[in-house]
Amino acid sequence: MSIKVTIDGKEVSARDGDNIIDVAAENGVYIPSLCYVKGKPCLGTCRTCSVKVNGNVMAACTIPVAEGMEIEVNEPEVTDMRKALVELLFSEGNHNCPSCEKSGRCELQATGYEVDMMVSRFPYRFTPRVVDHSSKTIFLQRDRCIFCQRCVDMIRDEKTGEKIFSIKGRGTHARIEIDTDLANEMSPQQVREASDLCPVGCIIDSTQGYDDPIGKRKFEVKTIRDRALERTHR
Amino acid sequence: MNDEIQTILSNYHSDRTRLMDMLWDVQLQQGYISDEAVSSLAKDLKISNDDVRETLTFYHFFHDKPFGKHKVYLCDTTIAKMSGYDEVRDALSNEIGTAFNSVDETSTFGLGDANCIGLSDQEPAMMVDNVVFTKLTPNKVKDIISDLKSGKTAENIANPKNINSKELAYVENMVDANIKTESQVLFKANRDYKSILQTCLDKHIPEEVIEEITLANLRGRGGAGFPTGMKWKFGREAEGAEKYIICNADEGEPGTFKDRVLLSHSPKDVLLGMIAAAYAVGSRHGIIYLRAEYWYLKDFLQQQIQDFRDEGLLGKNILGSKLEFDIRIQMGAGAYVCGDETALIESCEGKRGTPRVKPPYPINQGYLGMPTSVNNVETLAAASYIIEKGGDWYEEMGTDDSTGTRLLSVSGDCENPGIYEIEWGTTLNEVLEMIGAKDAKAVQISGPAGDTLSVKLDGEREFCYSDLSCNGSLMVFNQSRDLLNVVRDFEKFFVEESCGICVPCRAGGVDLLHKMERFIDGRGCQQDIEEITTWSKLLKGTSRCGLGTAAPNPILATLEKFPEIYQEKLVEQKGPLLPSFDMDDALSAHELAYKKLTQEEA
Ligand SMILES: Cc1cc2nc3c(=O)[nH]c(=O)nc-3n(C[C@H](O)[C@H](O)[C@H](O)COP(=O)(O)O)c2cc1C
Numbered sequence: 083m084s085i086k087v088t089i090d091g092k093e094v095s096a097r098d099g100d101n102i103i104d105v106a107a108e109n110g111v112y113i114p115s116l117c118y119v120k121g122k123p124c125l126g127t128c129r130t131c132s133v134k135v136n137g138n139v140m141a142a143c144t145i146p147v148a149e150g151m152e153i154e155v156n157e158p159e160v161t162d163m164r165k166a167l168v169e170l171l172f173s174e175g176n177h178n179c180p181s182c183e184k185s186g187r188c189e190l191q192a193t194g195y196e197v198d199m200m201v202s203r204f205p206y207r208f209t210p211r212v213v214d215h216s217s218k219t220i221f222l223q224r225d226r227c228i229f230c231q232r233c234v235d236m237i238r239d240e241k242t243g244e245k246i247f248s249i250k251g252r253g254t255h256a257r258i259e260i261d262t263d264l265a266n267e268m269s270p271q272q273v274r275e276a277s278d279l280c281p282v283g284c285i286i287d288s289t290q291g292y293d294d295p296i297g298k299r300k301f302e303v304k305t306i307r308d309r310a311l312e313r314t315h316r
Numbered sequence: 317m318n319d320e321i322q323t324i325l326s327n328y329h330s331d332r333t334r335l336m337d338m339l340w341d342v343q344l345q346q347g348y349i350s351d352e353a354v355s356s357l358a359k360d361l362k363i364s365n366d367d368v369r370e371t372l373t374f375y376h377f378f379h380d381k382p383f384g385k386h387k388v389y390l391c392d393t394t395i396a397k398m399s400g401y402d403e404v405r406d407a408l409s410n411e412i413g414t415a416f417n418s419v420d421e422t423s424t425f426g427l428g429d430a431n432c433i434g435l436s437d438q439e440p441a442m443m444v445d446n447v448v449f450t451k452l453t454p455n456k457v458k459d460i461i462s463d464l465k466s467g468k469t470a471e472n473i474a475n476p477k478n479i480n481s482k483e484l485a486y487v488e489n490m491v492d493a494n495i496k497t498e499s500q501v502l503f504k505a506n507r508d509y510k511s512i513l514q515t516c517l518d519k520h521i522p523e524e525v526i527e528e529i530t531l532a533n534l535r536g537r538g539g540a541g542f543p544t545g546m547k548w549k550f551g552r553e554a555e556g557a558e559k560y561i562i563c564n565a566d567e568g569e570p571g572t573f574k575d576r577v578l579l580s581h582s583p584k585d586v587l588l589g590m591i592a593a594a595y596a597v598g599s600r601h602g603i604i605y606l607r608a609e610y611w612y613l614k615d616f617l618q619q620q621i622q623d624f625r626d627e628g629l630l631g632k633n634i635l636g637s638k639l640e641f642d643i644r645i646q647m648g649a650g651a652y653v654c655g656d657e658t659a660l661i662e663s664c665e666g667k668r669g670t671p672r673v674k675p676p677y678p679i680n681q682g683y684l685g686m687p688t689s690v691n692n693v694e695t696l697a698a699a700s701y702i703i704e705k706g707g708d709w710y711e712e713m714g715t716d717d718s719t720g721t722r723l724l725s726v727s728g729d730c731e732n733p734g735i736y737e738i739e740w741g742t743t744l745n746e747v748l749e750m751i752g753a754k755d756a757k758a759v760q761i762s763g764p765a766g767d768t769l770s771v772k773l774d775g776e777r778e779f780c781y782s783d784l785s786c787n788g789s790l791m792v793f794n795q796s797r798d799l800l801n802v803v804r805d806f807e808k809f810f811v812e813e814s815c816g817i818c819v820p821c822r823a824g825g826v827d828l829l830h831k832m833e834r835f836i837d838g839r840g841c842q843q844d845i846e847e848i849t850t851w852s853k854l855l856k857g858t859s860r861c862g863l864g865t866a867a868p869n870p871i872l873a874t875l876e877k878f879p880e881i882y883q884e885k886l887v888e889q890k891g892p893l894l895p896s897f898d899m900d901d902a903l904s905a906h907e908l909a910y911k912k913l914t915q916e917e918a
């Protein structure tokens with residue numbers, strides 16, 4: 083069923099039940115996102131897709147559109163909130179882009195550019211995080227993990243359906259664990275899938291280093307914004 | 317050892333959703349949950365070891381490493397700190413011979429902190445092996461620890477007369493009820509539950525029960541104040557092969573303990589409320605989610621449920637009707653966030669308590685994906701009176717938007733802490749008078765997640781949903797208390813209890829706490845006030861659940877009501893560097909790191 087909503091004051095039509103990120107993208111409005119994967123159940127962890135809905139701040143990927151909804155994306159206060167959330171992720175983890183395998187292919191880095199981030203307003207925390215090299219297929223570089231939960235929810239052992247990635251602990255101590263035995267059973271394709279799915283350089287395919295030279299990498303060739311908009315422009 | 321685990325598994329039919337219960341049973345039998353136990357559970361449940369650990373490592377009271385034969389947790393809330401906590405803490409540490417958050421040399425004691433354990437009216441209080449000791453003094457601590465060392469169990473010490481744990485006397489022997497007011501609605505003695513239910517079932521079809529609750533304008537007492545009639549109506553209309561009624565007895569909000577007292581002194585009111593909900597919604601299964609801190613209520617409650625079964629009020633063909641409904645108790649394991657109804661449901665399913673993304677709401681897709689009505693203990697108790705006396709009767713009490721009564725759990729600086737039943741519409745000053753708070757400066761309502769009131773500015777405000785909406789926690793602070801420390805304790809609480817799944821609360825909460833520490837240390841300047849305000853708004857706006865959105869409340873409320881406590885501590889910025897920047901410290905950090913690295917290399 084088609085309904086009408088407004089995005090930044092402009093009336094657009096949308097399919098009832100589609101989420102705000104998709105509806106906005108179909109209408110050429112980019113909303114940053116770091117955990118949402120189109121077509122998959124929404125994770126609602128990163129909150130960088132926050133927009134105002136009828137005046138209240140909400141995570142766009144978690145909200146289905148409804149008739150008459152007034153959505154504000156490029157409103158100053160909420161735009162700054164999105165930027166602040168990206169900055170929080172940079173200060174919480176340890177991100178040294180020049181030495182990172184994911185640089186140029188990293189969704190966090192690319193989103194940082196999109197929200198005009200220069201430096202984090204939050205104090206950098208430099209928390210030591212343990213790297214997990216125990217599996218043959220994957221290096222888990224936890225310094226860069228943004229705890230989006232994509233790997234936990236979307237990557238399962240192909241035979242048993244068991245979790246390969248899971249959470250340990252809670253709050254600031256929460257971190258991603260990798261089940262070494264199950265990880266060792268992963269096919270090269272599945273390893274690739276996992277490392278591509280990870281928005282940052284945390285899940286590293288142990289057989290893959292820097293494929294492309296600087297300037298030719300994924301988001302350097304085409305920005306994350308253009309990719310997000312293109313994905314939904316059918 | 318493995319046999320024990322196999323028995324546990326078969327007791328729960330290897331049902332993964334009962335993982336919480338299995339972990340409790342393993343820990344109670346083996347002292348902690350070893351890697352071996354994890355593997356055995358995982359193998360049988362056909363999940364990965366880390367998946368078991370995902371649940372295990374989330375909860376404060378589960379241990380994956382040995383934590384002593386006796387597990388001692390001292391409650392460290394702000395209220396405890398106003399009641400002789402420091403001396404008790406030192407005494408515990410000395411007597412046991414180990415620091416907090418460690419195990420002593422002989423592995424006899426594990427010593428840890430706990431957030432509010434629901435005994436704010438009798439602090440300092442501690443849990444030892446799921447038994448509680450209240451109104452502690454250094455001497456009392458000394459005796460308890462020496463008894464434990466001599467081989468007595470915590471149970472022996474707390475219950476020397478060996479009262480049966482199924483009896484109220486057992487509970488009363490351990491904790492005080494402290495009910496300070498005459499009953500207006502709740503806590504009526506000698507109710508004839510059978511005839512109340514019989515009349516209700518004879519007189520009303522389910523829709524009419526919902527109508528009475530709606531007429532009464534009963535609103536959820538867990539905090540959000542959602543109209544209960546509407547919730548049950550949605551539940552009735554929702555489609556699902558099964559439907560569930562959950563009683564939220566997680567009561568984790570610091571300062572509340574009214575649900576504990578309802579469950580001990582009016583347990584059957586709560587059960588009757590659940591049966592009414594089941595009838596209204598069309599449910600066959602009920603769960604009481606009981607926080608682990610209330611372990612001493614477990615057997616007693618179980619017996620109350622059994623009484624109802626024996627009398628035909630629970631089970632198949634309830635009182636000869638077609639109604640079928642039964643209740644099980646789900647124990648929590650120490651996680652405030654599990655009070656959030658969706659986190660609670662995850663926990664009931666044997667998982668870590670991550671609040672779900674909403675929508676969908678539990679009333680449409682809750683426990684096991686089925687329509688689930690989660691209701692607070694007090695809401696259910698109140699409902700049991702409404703089905704007896706009618707919506708009209710209830711609606712007469714209170715104000716236009718807030719009908720009936722509300723229980724307050726009162727603690728802090730007053731003469732008579734305890735449980736008070738007030739009619740909605742009572743003013744703050746009236747309450748302060750009632751409880752004997754002579755020198756009150758500030759009142760925290762609804763716990764850290766709620767609001768900070770200034771007695772001077774807010775005294776004439778009324779308790780009601782449109783003004784002082786209160787979840788039952790009321791803590792009083794007198795003129796001598798340092799509110800900045802209180803706020804810092806509250807922020808620490810949110811950091812410790814954050815589930816960690818979303819960015820603003822997990823990462824931002826820590827920054828708010830650090831800022832508070834900066835003010836307290838006298839290193840904050842005007843810029844810090846501005847930053848803490850915008851960062852607070854960030855958490856409020858973007859967090860995924862009520863924990864994160866409420867976390868900045870203590871800061872925002874005190875900045876508004878008591879700006880002077882911040883102003884007094886502010887320092888002027890001189891030159892280009894912020895006062896919080898310590899040049900010596902920054903330089904020494906470099907030196908330290910350099911030393912460490914060169915040492916590592918050598
Ligand atoms: C962090 C958090 C903690 C909560 N703790 C409790 C609690 O301990 N008890 C409770 O009844 N509701 C608690 N709630 C509210 C529940 O999510 C839910 O709204 C309530 O149980 C519904 O029952 P009611 O409608 O009867 O109030 C909490 C909510 C949040 C976000």
Ligand code: SF4
Binds near residue numbers: 179184186
């Ligand atoms: S994960 Fe992304 S943001 Fe982090 S260091 Fe690598 S490229 Fe930079």
Ligand code: SF4
Binds near residue numbers: 230280
């Ligand atoms: S490892 Fe990658 S995919 Fe998994 S939670 Fe961390 S950032 Fe997300």
Ligand code: SF4
Binds near residue numbers: 814816819822862865
């Ligand atoms: S707000 Fe805090 S407790 Fe709630 S989901 Fe986010 S991290 Fe978890």
Ligand code: FES
Binds near residue numbers: 118130
């Ligand atoms: S993209 Fe919406 S919360 Fe992450």
